[in-house]
Amino acid sequence: MKDLLRIKSLISSDIEALLNQQVKKEAFSSSAYLAMASWCNRNGYDFSSEYFFKQAEEERHHQLKFYKYILDMGGNAVSPEVTGIKQEYNSFREVFEDALDQEISVTNAIKNIYARCMKEQDFVTMEFLNWFLKEQREEEYKARRALELFEVIGEEGTGRWQIDKHVGQIKYDSEA
Amino acid sequence: MIATTELTLWTDVFSTKTGAVYQCDAERCWYVDFAGKVARFDHRNFLKLRKAVYAIDIEQKLLNTTTDPDVEIIFICACDHCYVLSLAQIISLRELLEGTFVMLELNHIIHDRLYSNSL
Numbered sequence: 578m579k580d581l582l583r584i585k586s587l588i589s590s591d592i593e594a595l596l597n598q599q600v601k602k603e604a605f606s607s608s609a610y611l612a613m614a615s616w617c618n619r620n621g622y623d624f625s626s627e628y629f630f631k632q633a634e635e636e637r638h639h640q641l642k643f644y645k646y647i648l649d650m651g652g653n654a655v656s657p658e659v660t661g662i663k664q665e666y667n668s669f670r671e672v673f674e675d676a677l678d679q680e681i682s683v684t685n686a687i688k689n690i691y692a693r694c695m696k697e698q699d700f701v702t703m704e705f706l707n708w709f710l711k712e713q714r715e716e717e718y719k720a721r722r723a724l725e726l727f728e729v730i731g732e733e734g735t736g737r738w739q740i741d742k743h744v745g746q747i748k749y750d751s752e753a
Numbered sequence: 754m755i756a757t758t759e760l761t762l763w764t765d766v767f768s769t770k771t772g773a774v775y776q777c778d779a780e781r782c783w784y785v786d787f788a789g790k791v792a793r794f795d796h797r798n799f800l801k802l803r804k805a806v807y808a809i810d811i812e813q814k815l816l817n818t819t820t821d822p823d824v825e826i827i828f829i830c831a832c833d834h835c836y837v838l839s840l841a842q843i844i845s846l847r848e849l850l851e852g853t854f855v856m857l858e859l860n861h862i863i864h865d866r867l868y869s870n871s872l
Contacts (some may be wrong), residue, residue, distance in 0.1 A: 578764045579778045580864040582857055585796040653800070 584713040586651035592699055593652040595690045596643055601657035602686055603640035606679055607633045608662045613672050615664070622669060622737070626746035628723075632676070635716075639709065646705055669737055670727050677720035684713040722747050767852040771845040774853040783853075787846055792834040801829045803850050806843070814840055 587598070611741035647654040666672045687709050694703045726740045763775040763784060772783060772787035782795045785802075794802060805827050823840040838846060 578766075578776055579781070580857075580861050581776065581778075581783075581796060583861055583864065590800070651846070653797070739791055739796055 583706060588650045588652055588699065588702060589697055592697065592702055593647060593650075595693055596652070596702075597655045597657075599686055599690060600640055600643045600654065601659070602683060603636050603643060604657045604659050605662070606683060607636035607640060608659050609677060609679055610636060610676070612662050613666075613676060616666050616672060617669075617741075619732070620669070622741040622744075624741045625669075625672070628744050628747070629672075629676075639712070642699050642708075646702075658745070669740070670724075670732070673720065673723045673727070677686075677717070677724060680713065680716045680720045686711060696715070714751075717744050718749045718751075719747050722749075757765075767849065767856045769845065769849050769852065774849060783834075785849075787849060788838060789838055790834075794832070794834075798829055799830040801832065801852065802827070805829060806847050806850055808854060809843055809847075811840070811844060811847070825863045 585595035586593070592643075610629045614626045614633060617623070617629060618626035644654045663675070666675070687706060691703060691706050691710070694700075694706065723744050726743050730736050730739045730743070732740070757872075762779055763777050766774045766776050766783070768774070772785070775786070776782075776785045777784060780793075782793055783799050785792050785794060809825055817823075825836075825838050825840075825843055827836040827838065829835075836842075836846070
């Protein structure tokens with residue numbers, strides 16, 4: 578008897594479900610960043626707004642990467658419904674705290690998929706995920722650095738204005 | 754499990770008292786003998802059937818005391834077949850599909866361990 582399921586798809590249905598969950602997570606992240614960009618823009622933090630627009634774009638790019646991978650491997654990529662995006666924030670700092678939480682949760686989700694791949698010996702998907710693991714280093718670094726600015730600059734006086742200016746300059750170019 | 758007959762070229766995958774699933778290698782599809790009919794499912798639709806059946810909350814249906822009939826219509830998009838099943842039949846179909854996918858998984862492991870390594 579032929580192994581028809583394997584002939585049709587390289588990834589198992591469990592991995593496919595996890596990857597589809599990740600598609601949704603990345604879509605959620607992208608929308609959340611858009612909401613942050615909007616809030617920052619409305620409150621006069623133009624550099625941060627620009628920063629979050631770029632982040633939203635990046636998350637969308639990640640989403641499509643997962644989406645196309647599922648399809649290329651013979652799976653069924655599901656276009657996700659995204660609901661429950663937080664639109665209002667209590668403070669400038671809260672926006673960045675949420676951004677870091679978001680990135681930590683994405684890193685954890687990718688680690689979970691990786692763990693599942695190891696169990697199934699799905700080396701192909703593991704290799705695909707390596708790019709994302711490296712990407713998360715940068716994403717978490719940037720989110721953490723933004724919060725660090727609140728500590729080193731301080732919010733008093735023109736502090737928030739300074740922080741906003743520096744958020745636009747955050748870069749991760751480590752060769753580690 | 755693997756009892757191929759020359760005439761039909763269908764392989765028994767799994768069967769219960771209420772139904773059976775056969776695989777046809779030539780057509781690359783499965784035939785589900787259940788609820789009085791034999792229905793052909795290709796890879797996509799077979800997975801959709803599994804998803805639809807697994808999504809039914811049997812416990813909730815059992816606890817439901819309203820006067821609605823315990824009937825579930827399983828309709829799969831872009832598939833010729835449709836099932837109208839009672840609660841008992843849903844449980845049977847679920848059992849049949851669960852067994853089938855365990856067997857397909859087993860078949861996958863056998864292919865992996867025996868054939869792939871000897872190529």
